[in-house]
Amino acid sequence: METTPAARARGITKSFGDVVALDGVDLDIPAGQVHGLVGPNGAGKTTLLGLLLGLSVADGGTLEILGAPVSRVFGVPDGVAGFVDGPGLYPSLTARQNLAALAALRGYGGSRTNVVDDALEQVGLTDVADDRLRGFSLGMRQRLGLAAALLTQPRLLVLDEPSNGLDPASKRHVHRVLSRLAADGTAVVISSHRMDDLAALCSEVTILATGRVVFTGPVAKLAAESGELDYRLVTSDADAAVRIASGTPGLEVLADDDPLRARQDDALIVRAPVPVLDELVARLVRADVAVRELGPVVPPLEAAFLALTGADDPSPTEKEAR
Amino acid sequence: MTATTAPTTTDRRPDARPAGLPSAYRFELVKLLSQWRARIVLLACWLAPGVFIAAAGQQSTLPTDTVFGRWMLATGWAGSLVVLSFCCTWALPLLTALVAGDVFAAEDRLGTWRHLVVAVRSPRRIFAGKALASTTVIALMVLGLAASSVVGGLLAVGNHPLVGLDGASLSPGHTARLVLLAWAYVVVATLAYAAVGLLGSVALGRSPMGLLVPALLALLLQLVQLLPLPAPVRLALPSQAFLAWRGLLTSPTQTGPLVIGLVVSLVWAAVATVLAYLLFVRRDFTDLTYDGSGRRALLLGALPLAAVTAVSVGAVALATPAQGSGIEKAKVERTLATAYAHLYRLQARELHRPDVTEAQLRTTASCDKGGSLVEDHGPGNDWRCVVSWRIPGAVAVGSAIYQLDVASDGRFVADGDGPKEVNGYFQVRTPTGDAPNPLWQVDGLVDLSSAPSKG
Incomplete structure (x- = not known):
């Protein structure tokens, strides 16, 4: 049985004047996968998403979308949908009018009403279907943008920061929609700075830095790339915990004057590989010290991202300032 | 790097077809007419002239400075021509600025270009849809001005003979034909300003200057017309058609200025539209920093139109016997x-x-x-x-x-x-x-x- 990836890029390059946006990018996105695309600002994510949507063509390399080579602007095959740089809908129109107009543009004709209603229902906007967009929150606009993309029943869905402005309930709703699409065979490419979203949704991620791929593969493999992490440990007896941790081989307790430690109150910050952490927990339990909380200070995905893209490990103050 | 593939067979699909022009046109029309600004202006165009003429009919002082103003109490048709004269001075350039001058820039302001091009998949059809939709709205506005002024005049004053600009008394039926022809003629003249509006909107992006281009052009040409220009220069300006319609109300009809105004307007409309099209289809919609074409707008916009003016002046000088000021x-x-x-x-x-x-x-x-x-x-x-x-x-x-x-x-x-x-x-x-x-x-x-x- 022949299998075709939803998107396949080899050696893609793209420049804007003197600025190299993409430099030899390879990418494979199989059908039915939610694929994360991450990278610092200016890494080339938007440019790559634009190529996938057919907004522009690469200067070099090859790109195949749904099995068809793409060699000209708007040369992507039917079945590709999504948005880059925000959903881009019209505030003077109602949600239904926005979608109906798009359905008409895509040639849905007589079945337009059903298609629009289905899309609105999928993203949970049926109740506000006849409200003008100018009263919508950012999260509602994001969901409507997703509904607009769903109108075409895409085989490749490209979304730029789809969780922007979503409250937790809306985010869960959107995640469910995307997961269901992937289960039905649609490839979903998500660009996001939200590592928790990517960890929750994506089976694979690609990290771009200065136009190059620095990692692509399963999320679990990426987490492993992060190496030793800092962990926050809260126990029932802080002094005993410090004593026991200090005596555990292969484990480093961050000093009191370490910036990471500064605002942790009774918490202890330790740096160690996972097996050493297991040993620490065992020792604490044997000493009748209760472990109330143990978790990475920086999530593994974010730590790997920072390590791979060469970004400095931010201090807690910097993190809070984001 | 992984390259897993799902266990599904995907046939090679043809390229997605662009949206049809009728769909793109309808979408642009819906967007334009959904704006409160456009609705209010459209409503004003359909109501204000009639109200003005009815009010003027109650006054003892008439706008005699305006052509046909002194006949406003004599026939309802004069009111429509007074409104037409006023529109040619200010209203039509401003209307074109509001509609055509904003039709592309609005997408820049809203950040909707990528959404639109992904939906339509053809910059050519987007351009055609926007150009046709803005022309339709402008035509609706002019139609409103004409209909409202005619109906208001006929109801307030009556269907009586009109004294033409040569002093001849024109029968109501003949006057009706001439008044409607004058409005239709001015629609063609308005197309030139609408095309300049499109060009400004494409070239200057979200900058407010794009919106103002037709109005600024009208102001500039009015200032230029105050200068002691030779007749061939005056006749070759795109604003000429906004004056030439008066030649319909003389006997014999002043066909020279009418034909020149028509040709100049059509040439300006065609050239400005082509320039706007060329600028638009060369735009890179993935460039997030795009904010108008700047220098290219000057090279591809203003300079060719200046060249059109120069060629028009030469052509008028060669084709007509007009000399000096034309007033001997x-x-x-x-x-x-x-x-x-x-x-x-x-x-x-x-x-x-x-x-x-x-x-x-x-x-x-x-x-x-x-x-x-x-x-x-x-x-x-x-x-x-x-x-x-x-x-x-x-x-x-x-x-x-x-x-x-x-x-x-x-x-x-x-x-x-x-x-x-x-x-x-x-x-x-x-x-x-x-x-x-x-x-x-x-x-x-x-x-x-x-x-x-x-x-």
């Missing part, structure tokens, strides 16, 4: 004498005197500009004319004096300077009471494009 003594004399003869007949009818034909009157005018030290040509308010005519069976030759204010666009207002019984007073005493004196102030229009020796 013989033309002024002929135009005034013709208007006087027509209006004399109108006055005779008011006074229940025996009718005489223009041929029997053998009216002539002798004009002088500014005394013996000044050449007798060009615009100015220092023209003085003596009109002479003959009554069949009478030996004496009648004469009346007029002071003329001749504008550089060829329109003049002749103020009667006596004798009082003929043209020296604003009313005449008729058997049924006092009535406006048609010979007191006389409007006329000199054909700038005709040969100086023709008269």
Whole structure:
């Protein structure tokens, strides 16, 4: 049985004047996968998403979308949908009018009403279907943008920061929609700075830095790339915990004057590989010290991202300032 | 790097087809008409002229400075022409600025370009849809202005004969045809400004300057028209068509300025639209920093239009016998004498005197500009004319004096300077009471494009 990836890029390059946006990018996105695309600002994510949507063509390399080579602007095959740089809908129109107009543009004709209603229902906007967009929150606009993309029943869905402005309930709703699409065979490419979203949704991620791929593969493999992490440990007896941790081989307790430690109150910050952490927990339990909380200070995905893209490990103050 | 593939078979799909032009057009129309600004302006276009004419009909003071303003109480058709004259000065350039000047820039402001191009998949059809939709809305606005002014005038004043710019009385049916033709003609002229609006909107992106381009062009051309320009230059400007429609209301019709205005407007509309199209299809929609074409707008926008103007001036100079200002003594004399003869007949009818034909009157005018030290040509308010005519069976030759204010666009207002019984007073005493004196102030229009020796 022949299998075709939803998107396949080899050696893609793209420049804007003197600025190299993409430099030899390879990418494979199989059908039915939610694929994360991450990278610092200016890494080339938007440019790559634009190529996938057919907004522009690469200067070099090859790109195949749904099995068809793409060699000209708007040369992507039917079945590709999504948005880059925000959903881009019209505030003077109602949600239904926005979608109906798009359905008409895509040639849905007589079945337009059903298609629009289905899309609105999928993203949970049926109740506000006849409200003008100018009263919508950012999260509602994001969901409507997703509904607009769903109108075409895409085989490749490209979304730029789809969780922007979503409250937790809306985010869960959107995640469910995307997961269901992937289960039905649609490839979903998500660009996001939200590592928790990517960890929750994506089976694979690609990290771009200065136009190059620095990692692509399963999320679990990426987490492993992060190496030793800092962990926050809260126990029932802080002094005993410090004593026991200090005596555990292969484990480093961050000093009191370490910036990471500064605002942790009774918490202890330790740096160690996972097996050493297991040993620490065992020792604490044997000493009748209760472990109330143990978790990475920086999530593994974010730590790997920072390590791979060469970004400095931010201090807690910097993190809070984001 | 992984390259897993899902266990599904995907046939090679054809490229996604672009949206059809009718769909793109409808979408653009819906977007334009969903804006409150467009709705309010459209509503104003369909209501304000009628209200204005109805209100003016209740006033004793009429806008006599505006062409046909002095006839607003005589016929409902005059009101529509007053509105048309006002629109040609300000309203139409502003309307085109509001609609065509914003139709592309709005997408920049809203950040919707990528969404739109992904949906339509053809910049050409986006351009065509936007151009057609904005033209439709502008046409609806002009239609509203015309319909409202005509209906308002007819309801408030009535369907009576109109005195043309040559003084001839035009039957209501003939007037209706001419008024509608004048509005239709101005629609074509408006297309040139609409195309410039499209060009400004494409070239300058979200900058407010893009929105203002048609209005700024209108202002610039009005300032230029105040200068003592040679007739070929004046006739070759795109604003000429906003004045040329008055030539429909003379007999014979002043076809020279009408044809020149039509051709110049169509050339401007075509060139500006093509330039806007070229700028638009070369745009990179993935460039997040795009904010208008800047220098390219100057090279691809302003310079070609300046070249079009230069070529138009040369063509008009070669194709017409117009020289100098186009306002010469013989033309002024002929135009005034013709208007006087027509209006004399109108006055005779008011006074229940025996009718005489223009041929029997053998009216002539002798004009002088500014005394013996000044050449007798060009615009100015220092023209003085003596009109002479003959009554069949009478030996004496009648004469009346007029002071003329001749504008550089060829329109003049002749103020009667006596004798009082003929043209020296604003009313005449008729058997049924006092009535406006048609010979007191006389409007006329000199054909700038005709040969100086023709008269």
